[in-house]
Every structure is written in structure tokens, then in C-alpha cells.
Amino acid sequence: xxxxxxxxxxxxxxxxxxxxxxxxxxxxxxxxxxxxxxxxxxxxxxxxxxxxxxxxxxxxxxxxxxxxxxxxxxxxxxxxxxxxxxxxxxxxxxxxxxxxxxxxxxxxxxxxxxxxxxxxxxxxxxxxxxxxxxxxxxxxxxxxxxxxxxxxxxxxxxxxxxxxxxxxxxxxxxxxxxxxxxxxxxxxxxxxxxxxxxxxxxxxxxxxxxxxxxxxxxxxxxxxxxxxxxxxxxxxxxxxxxxxxxxxxxxxxxxxxxxxxxxxxxxxxxxxxxxxxxxxxxxxxxxxxxxxxxxxxxxxxxxxxxxxxxxxxxxxxxxxxxxxxxxxxxxxxxxxxxxxxxxxxxxxxxxxxxxxxxxxxxxxxxxxxxxxxxxxxxxxxxxxxxxxxxxxxxxxxxxxxxxxxxxxxxxxxxxxxxxxxxxxxxxxxxxxxxxxxxxxxxxxxxxxxxxxxxxxxxxxxxxxxxxxxxxxxxxxxxxxxxxxxxxxxxxxxxxxxxxxxxxxxxxxxxxxxxxxxxxxxxxxxxx
Amino acid sequence: xxxxxxxxxxxxxxxxxxxxxxxxxxxxxxxxxxxxxxxxxxxxxxxxxxxxxxxxxxxxxxxxxxxxxxxxxxxxxxxxxxxxxxxxxxxxxxxxxxxxxxxxxxxxxxxxxxxxxxxxxxxxxxxxxxxxxxxxxxxxxxxxxxxxxxxxxxxxxxxxxxxxxxxxxxxxxxxxxxxxxxxxxxxxxxxxxxxxxxxxxxxxxxxxxxxxxxxxxxxxxxxxxxxxxxxxxxxxxxxxxxxxxxxxxxxxxxxxxxxxxxxxxxxxxxxxxxxxxxxxxxxxxxxxxxxxxxxxxxxxxxxxxxxxxxxxxxxxxxxxxxxxxxxxxxxxxxxxxxxxxxxxxxxxxxxxxxxxxxxxxxxxxx
Numbered sequence: 061x062x063x064x065x066x067x068x069x070x071x072x073x074x075x076x077x078x079x080x081x082x083x084x085x086x087x088x089x090x091x092x093x094x095x096x097x098x099x100x101x102x103x104x105x106x107x108x109x110x111x112x113x114x115x116x117x118x119x120x121x122x123x124x125x126x127x128x129x130x131x132x133x134x135x136x137x138x139x140x141x142x143x144x145x146x147x148x149x150x151x152x153x154x155x156x157x158x159x160x161x162x163x164x165x166x167x168x169x170x171x172x173x174x175x176x177x178x179x180x181x182x183x184x185x186x187x188x189x190x191x192x193x194x195x196x197x198x199x200x201x202x203x204x205x206x207x208x209x210x211x212x213x214x215x216x217x218x219x220x221x222x223x224x225x226x227x228x229x230x231x232x233x234x235x236x237x238x239x240x241x242x243x244x245x246x247x248x249x250x251x252x253x254x255x256x257x258x259x260x261x262x263x264x265x266x267x268x269x270x271x272x273x274x275x276x277x278x279x280x281x282x283x284x285x286x287x288x289x290x291x292x293x294x295x296x297x298x299x300x301x302x303x304x305x306x307x308x309x310x311x312x313x314x315x316x317x318x319x320x321x322x323x324x325x326x327x328x329x330x331x332x333x334x335x336x337x338x339x340x341x342x343x344x345x346x347x348x349x350x351x352x353x354x355x356x357x358x359x360x361x362x363x364x365x366x367x368x369x370x371x372x373x374x375x376x377x378x379x380x381x382x383x384x385x386x387x388x389x390x391x392x393x394x395x396x397x398x399x400x401x402x403x404x405x406x407x408x409x410x411x412x413x414x415x416x417x418x419x420x421x422x423x424x425x426x427x428x429x430x431x432x433x434x435x436x437x438x439x440x441x442x443x444x445x446x447x448x449x450x451x452x453x454x455x456x457x458x459x460x461x462x463x464x465x466x467x468x469x470x471x472x473x474x475x476x477x478x479x480x481x482x483x484x485x486x487x488x489x490x491x492x493x494x495x496x497x498x499x500x501x502x503x504x505x506x507x508x509x510x511x512x513x514x515x516x517x518x519x520x521x522x523x524x525x526x527x528x529x530x531x532x533x534x535x536x537x538x539x540x541x542x543x544x545x546x547x548x549x550x551x552x553x554x555x556x557x558x559x560x561x562x563x564x565x566x567x568x569x570x571x572x573x574x575x576x577x578x579x580x581x582x583x584x585x586x587x
Numbered sequence: 588x589x590x591x592x593x594x595x596x597x598x599x600x601x602x603x604x605x606x607x608x609x610x611x612x613x614x615x616x617x618x619x620x621x622x623x624x625x626x627x628x629x630x631x632x633x634x635x636x637x638x639x640x641x642x643x644x645x646x647x648x649x650x651x652x653x654x655x656x657x658x659x660x661x662x663x664x665x666x667x668x669x670x671x672x673x674x675x676x677x678x679x680x681x682x683x684x685x686x687x688x689x690x691x692x693x694x695x696x697x698x699x700x701x702x703x704x705x706x707x708x709x710x711x712x713x714x715x716x717x718x719x720x721x722x723x724x725x726x727x728x729x730x731x732x733x734x735x736x737x738x739x740x741x742x743x744x745x746x747x748x749x750x751x752x753x754x755x756x757x758x759x760x761x762x763x764x765x766x767x768x769x770x771x772x773x774x775x776x777x778x779x780x781x782x783x784x785x786x787x788x789x790x791x792x793x794x795x796x797x798x799x800x801x802x803x804x805x806x807x808x809x810x811x812x813x814x815x816x817x818x819x820x821x822x823x824x825x826x827x828x829x830x831x832x833x834x835x836x837x838x839x840x841x842x843x844x845x846x847x848x849x850x851x852x853x854x855x856x857x858x859x860x861x862x863x864x865x866x867x868x869x870x871x872x873x874x875x876x877x878x879x880x881x882x883x884x885x886x887x888x889x890x891x892x893x894x895x896x897x898x899x900x901x902x903x904x905x906x907x908x909x910x911x912x913x914x915x916x917x918x919x920x921x922x923x924x925x926x927x928x929x930x931x932x933x934x935x936x937x938x939x940x941x942x943x944x945x946x947x948x949x950x951x952x953x
Contacts (some may be wrong), residue, residue, distance in 0.1 A: 343883050
């Protein structure tokens with residue numbers, strides 16, 4: 061997020077796209093609702109009717125995967141009606157003309173045909189966004205889980221830059237991080253192209269710095285991203301250590317993934333439960349949950365906060381940091397961290413944007429938002445104040461590309477997947493809890509009444525959902541919340557893994573898989 | 588005197604347009620008692636505990652719902668006000684079950700602000716009791732929230748929170764007069780309403796009328812001192828701060844999380860709020876399916892319990908063998924956005940410095 065969470069309540073216009081905030085980020089949704097109660101205008105762009113659309117002033121119910129058309133058409137309106145911020149564009153951006161030329165190919169009337177959103181709604185939204193001073197964009201995986209996820213993000217960035225909605229309170233570009241420490245995991249360098257703090261592995265100076273720090277030679281060759289690794293299991297990747305993720309539940313195209321895991325030479329799994337992936341493991345390490353260890357999580361607004369040990373882990377289970385250290389030492393490393401604060405200190409020493417943060421300082425001051433380059437720096441509540449961080453904000457012309465797998469004669473419906481309020485990802489934690497389980501005990505698929513009717517599917521009936529990659533069963537929820545031609549499923553249920561169906565084709569740049577669009581067919585199950 | 592100044596207890600104070608007497612007083616460190624006030628909610632002026640004296644006004648006025656005006660002269664504490672508060676608290680107590688306070692699981696005072704205030708103001712606790720005729724919902728099967736109507740003072744904090752902050756209006760004030768109570772549509776269980784089980788009603792209730800079922804069902808000894816450990820929620824990316832309430836003797840001395848509470852409003856990013864997962868979904872910590880020993884696959888193809896030394900040795904040998912036979916890039920390291928920053932740092936360091944490959948990533952990519 062370029063802004064802070066508590067700036068949401070001060071916003072006058074909220075554009076929420078590809079985020080079912082109430083279910084995935086309930087506390088941020090509370091802030092949005094408070095903004096609306098205070099008088100802010102809320103526009104939600106989502107293929108489904110969701111809780112926030114009850115409160116929204118306008119709902120842009122677009123066809124899944126057509127975001128580029130919608131967003132370019134909004135840019136079109138802002139350009140044609142001259143609602144841009146010419147001073148900001150001149151001082152703080154580059155490549156405006158190229159973007160302009162492309163965006164002008166997306167008039168709202170044409171966009172209506174592709175997206176299903178009325179041209180007048182596109183116009184009104186573009187006008188309100190451009191002309192409201194405190195206007196913020198909020199998005200999450202509905203934007204990124206596409207083969208053109210990066211394109212979607214560029215389109216949003218174009219809107220932000222052309223209207224100068226950046227570097228101010230309550231006004232910016234705000235991806236809401238899906239998991240507790242997505243931000244921190246990336247910050248810490250658990251990515252194939254970056255050392256901690258987004259320092260590139262193929263930058264010789266950075267490489268030399270870490271070679272000196274760690275006393276060993278390092279590879280300048282960028283590694284495989286997760287999407288690529290998962291596709292080459294048993295072939296390119298023959299040995300793997302998996303910590304704290306149930307890849308069998310969470311990664312797309314389950315059948316292919318399981319075949320790959322069967323062909324692995326060696327697999328180590330480290331988790332708190334014997335998860336689905338552990339079935340394939342050679343060694344399983346019993347790990348600790350957040351209540352049993354010390355450390356930090358970094359939230360969506362870049363705030364580094366403490367995780368504190370409250371209880372001892374069960375049996376012989378150990379904290380993950382301690383397991384990793386012992387394993388590294390068994391492999392010949394000579395690590396000697398006595399406490400996570402010493403690990404954080406090493407991380408901060410070589411990554412300038414975190415250098416001012418330490419466990420001691422968080423203990424005294426509470427969570428600190430990076431960038432925070434030195435110990436006197438107060439941290440940063442919103443980014444890009446007084447100018448764009450990279451120097452000039454880069455406009456990117458974006459051409460619409462359809463999703464990788466669209467409906468055809470055999471698979472006539474678009475499936476999107478997602479999270480619900482009551483469960484969390486593979487649900488190893490939440491399905492062991494009576495409240496969430498009581499509210500939502502089983503897998504379901506939302507389907508439009510007309511699509512259900514033409515297939516003789518009744519509300520509550522058992523149905524079979526098929527894609528080119530597999531078949532699962534779920535309960536039909538017949539509802540107008542989804543568009544005609546679209547169905548939606550949560551991915552929390554091990555006995556009906558939605559990822560059996562999903563397509564493992566990834567975004568060209570990030571490798572993020574297209575969980576939001578694949579072609580399926582739904583049929584009644586006759587018992 | 589300039590435009591936006593007023594006199595509070597004889598001191599000149601500056602204020603912003605729209606500030607109430609209560610917010611200005613809190614800023615100055617002047618303590619005004621309240622029951623129905625929650626900074627997250629619109630002022631209700633319902634409980635009358637915060638009444639103050641304003642010069643040239645014959646009646647006392649609620650500090651929470653009275654906006655400051657230029658030149659206003661306010662007195663927050665004097666004999667008249669204290670007499671009023673004392674009487675008011677005594678009246679509330681006639682309609683409130685004073686007995687059985689010990690059954691509330693709490694760490695400060697009684698967990699019941701009405702009783703705490705009554706003690707502070709020396710209000711009589713022994714005025715004759717009314718028969719409490721408020722309806723509850725004893726048959727509500729939801730696993731988390733229980734409502735004890737005999738402790739309710741109808742301040743409507745819970746129902747206002749449900750409408751204004753959580754915006755689901757699952758509970759509402761029902762009936763009139765002394766029958767006024769907190770109810771759901773048709774008296775349904777919260778499980779069958781729009782309730783999202785956030786537990787904000789428990790958090791905001793000043794008297795413990797809305798309380799948590801879990802510690803009651805687990806028979807947590809209410810006299811026992813619980814240890815509060817401030818930490819960060821492990822679910823989504825909002826980073827809510829929460830206090831794990833730990834029974835240090837639980838789980839044979841390992842400690843047991845018996846309740847999760849939120850820090851006071853205004854102190855952390857989540858402003859005193861939590862969702863169903865953060866506040867209630869902690870049973871997994873002590874679940875009997877937790878892994879408690881290392882496992883190593885044996886020659887029979889099954890996983891067997893092993894010592895840590897054996898597990899580390901097997902894991903190290905297996906990874907090194909793949910690296911030696913197929914090169915470092917035949918290894919992959921899948922880190923986790925569920926784990927800490929420090930653990931992610933060690934995972935990438937292991938991949939890069941121990942095995943010389945950049946094949947390290949985590950689920951945040953997908």
C-alpha cells in the first residue's frame with residue numbers, strides 16, 4: 061500500500077477493484093464502511109455482488125478477465141474530458157504519450173461490449189475518481205491472479221499517475237496483502253530475483269556485498285519463481301524444502317502437481333500439521349505456530365510488527381527459525397543466531413530501507429513502517445511524498461489480451477476462485493474451529509439461476525464441476541450474485557479442491573497463476 | 588479570547604470545530620466517567636454518566652454528545668455532578684445483577700465498568716433490586732458470544748457497533764422500558780443471522796453482559812491471573828494487533844491461550860477491532876493433530892517418528908545428494924508468507940549461501 065490503513069477513513073472516493081475486502085480483509089473493510097458512513101463515495105468493480113456492493117454507490121459488474129478494457133476505458137474518459145493533472149504528469153512521470161495513444165483505443169461504448177459494464181457507469185466512475193482529491197484505489201488478487209495480472213496493475217498505475225493521486229494521505233495505490241506476512245516474506249528476499257530489500261541478485265555490487273557478508277560465493281543467476289518450479293517438479297526440480305505452505309492445496313492444477321511430486325527425489329516439509337503435501341515428503345519437521353515463537357510480520361501498509369512467544373510449542377515441535385538454523389548447520393553452515401532479533405539485525409544491516417528498524421525499537425515505539433533508513437527516521441506513513449520514488453513515474457501502454465482459457469463448446473462457464481470470511485487458504489487452521497465450520501461447513505459453487513435452470517440444477521443440489529484438468533463435487537448455491545456464464549468457488553476444502561480445476565498458466569512477469577479465470581462445465585449429479 | 592477556545596475547569600483550551608467536551612477533556616487528561624461511549628461510535632448520550640456543568644445552562648449536559656462552542660465554560664467535577672453520578676450508578680445497579688461478578692474472566696478490575704465506577708464513586712450497591720425482565724437468547728447455539736440480560740444496561744454500544752462499525756446489524760435493541768433488550772431478528776441464533784462473528788459486541792460491552800463463551804465452556808478459573816501477550820494476528824495482511832490471554836499453567840505448564848482480546852481503540856492499526864478469525868480461531872494452537880515429533884520415511888514407504896538429529900541428518904543428506912548429482916539449481920526452496928520475516932530471511936540465506944541457488948520463493952507469488 062502506498063497509503064496507511066487509517067488513511068482509508070479520511071478518503072472521499074474509494075475505488076475497490078478485484079477485492080472482496082469484507083471477506084479477505086475484514087478490518088480494512090470496516091475502515092471502508094466507516095468512510096462511507098462519513099460520506100465517502102464507494103465504487104466496487106467485481107464480477108460478483110459482494111458484501112461491499114451493498115454499500116457501494118455503484119457496482120461495475122464486469123466479466124472476469126476484462127479489467128484492462130475497463131481500466132483503459134476509464135483512462136480514455138479522463139484523457140478525452142481533460143481531467144488529467146498536467147502539472148503532476150509533467151514533473152513526476154514519463155512515457156505519457158505512449159500510454160495516451162494506447163488508451164485512446166478503448167472508448168467506453170466498446171468497453172461496454174467487452175466488459176458488460178454500461179458506458180455511462182465507466183464515465184461516471186472515471187470522472188469521480190479524477191476529480192476527487194482524496195481518491196484511493198484498493199485492489200487485491202482479483203487484479204493479479206490473471207495471465208495479464210501485471211497489465212492490470214499497470215493500468216491502475218496509469219490512472220493514479222495521470223490524475224496525480226499519489227504521495228498524499230488517503231490518495232494512492234493500495235494492494236491489500238492477502239497473508240499476514242506477504243510483505244515481509246518479499247521484503248526478506250524470499251524471491252528468486254531479489255536479496256532482502258529488493259536488491260537484485262544479478263547486480264554485481266549487491267552480489268559482492270552479500271558474498272562479503274555471508275563469506276561465500278553466490279549465484280548471479282535469477283532463480284525460478286514458484287509457478288515455474290511447480291511445473292518442473294521431478295524434472296528440473298528434484299529436491300525441495302517446503303516451509304509453511306500446503307502446495308497441494310494452494311497451487312493450481314492439482315493432478316499435474318501431484319504427478320510431479322511423485323517423481324521428486326527428495327522432499328522436506330516443515331509445517332504445524334501433517335498437511336496434504338506431507339504425504340509426499342521424505343522428512344517432516346514439526347514446526348511452531350505464531351503464538352509459540354518470536355519474530356516480526358510486516359503488514360500491507362509496510363508496518364513491521366512484533367510476533368511474541370506466548371506459549372511453548374507442543375511435544376518436540378520447534379520454531380521454524382531454529383529448525384532452519386539446525387538444518388543449515390547439518391549441511392555444513394556455521395550459523396549461530398540465539399534469537400530472531402539477531403536475524404533481523406543482520407537483515408537490516410545490509411538492506412538500507414529497513415536499516416532503522418530493530419526488535420528493540422519496535423519494543424519501545426510499536427510497529428514501524430518502512431522505508432526507515434536509520435534509527436532516527438520515524439518511518440513512512442505514505443509513499444512517494446514530494447515525488448515518485450523511482451524518480452519518474454512510468455506510464456505503461458497496455459494492450460488487452462484475453463485470459464488464457466476462455467469458455468468454449470465443451471466448457472461453457474468461467475470459473476473464478478477465492479477466499480471466504482470464515483476460512484483461510486488451505487483451512488488447516490479454520491476448519492478446526494466451530495464458528496467458521498458452522499457458518500460454512502462444505503464446498504460450494506455459486507451459479508446464476510439461468511445457468512442453473514438450463515442444467516436442471518436446484519439450489520442446494522450436489523453438482524459436478526469439470527475442467528480440462530479435473531473434476532470435483534460441490535453444493536450448488538444458485539444466486540444472482542454471480543453473472544450469467546460465470547461460477548465462483550472457494551478453494552478451502554480438501555475434499556473438493558478447487559485447484560483441481562484451475563489453470564496453472566502464469567503471468568509472464570510474476571508467474572502468478574490464473575486462479576480467477578478458467579473454463580469449466582457444471583452438471584447435476586444424479587444420485 | 589480567540590474563536591476556538593473554551594474554559595474547562597478554569598483552564599483555557601483550544602479545540603477543533605466539532606470536538607465534543609469529552610474529546611477535549613480526554614486530550615487534557617481530565618477523566619470523565621462514561622458507560623455508553625466508544626470512540627469508534629457516534630455519540631449516543633444515552634447513559635448520562637458523563638454529565639457536566641456548563642455555565643449559564645440550568646441542566647447538566649452529556650460531555651460525549653455536546654460540541655464545544657467558543658467561550659463555553661465547563662466544569663467536569665463538583666459536588667453536584669458527583670452526587671448525580673452516584674445516584675445514577677445506584678439506579679443502574681438496581682437493574683443489574685451484582686452477584687456473580689467473580690464468574691467473569693477478567694484481568695483488570697471486575698471487567699465490569701459499572702461495578703468499577705460504582706466502587707470509585709462510592710455508590711450504594713444495596714438499593715432494592717428490580718426484577719430483571721429482559722429477555723435473553725439462552726438457546727442461541729453460536730459457539731462464541733453469550734448474552735447475559737441481567738447484566739445489560741441497555742447502553743446500545745453492542746448494537747451501535749454492529750451497525751456502525753461492522754455494518755451488519757445482526758443485533759438490535761428490542762422491546763421498551765425495563766424490558767429493553769438486545770435481540771436478533773425473531774430471536775434467531777447468531778449463526779442464522781447476518782452476524783459475522785467478529786465479537787466486537789463483546790469488546791465494546793462495558794458491563795460484561797456480552798461475553799465470550801469459549802473461556803466459560805473451558806471452565807477457565809476466573810480468579811486466575813492471565814498473562815497478556817501482545818502480538819500480531821497470523822491470518823490476513825492487515826496486521827491487527829491482539830493480546831493473547833494465556834493461562835500460564837495450562838497444557839501441563841506449556842501455557843494455554845484461553846482468550847484473544849484487542850488492544851484499546853485508537854492505539855493500533857486495527858483500532859480495537861478484530862474479525863472472527865483473529866478473535867476466535869485459535870483452537871488450532873492446541874489441536875490434537877499438531878505435529879509433535881519429526882517424521883522420516885522408512886523403507887516400508889511410511890512416515891515414522893524420528894529424533895531431531897536423525898531428521899536433520901536425513902534432510903541434509905537428501906538435499907546435498909540432489910545438489911551434488913544434479914547441480915544446485917535442481918533444488919527449490921519454498922518459503923512462506925505465513926512465517927516470520929526472520930524465518931524467510933533464513934530460508935533465502937539457506938538457498939543462496941548454503942546451496943548456491945536463487946530458486947527460492949513463497950506462496951505470495953500465487
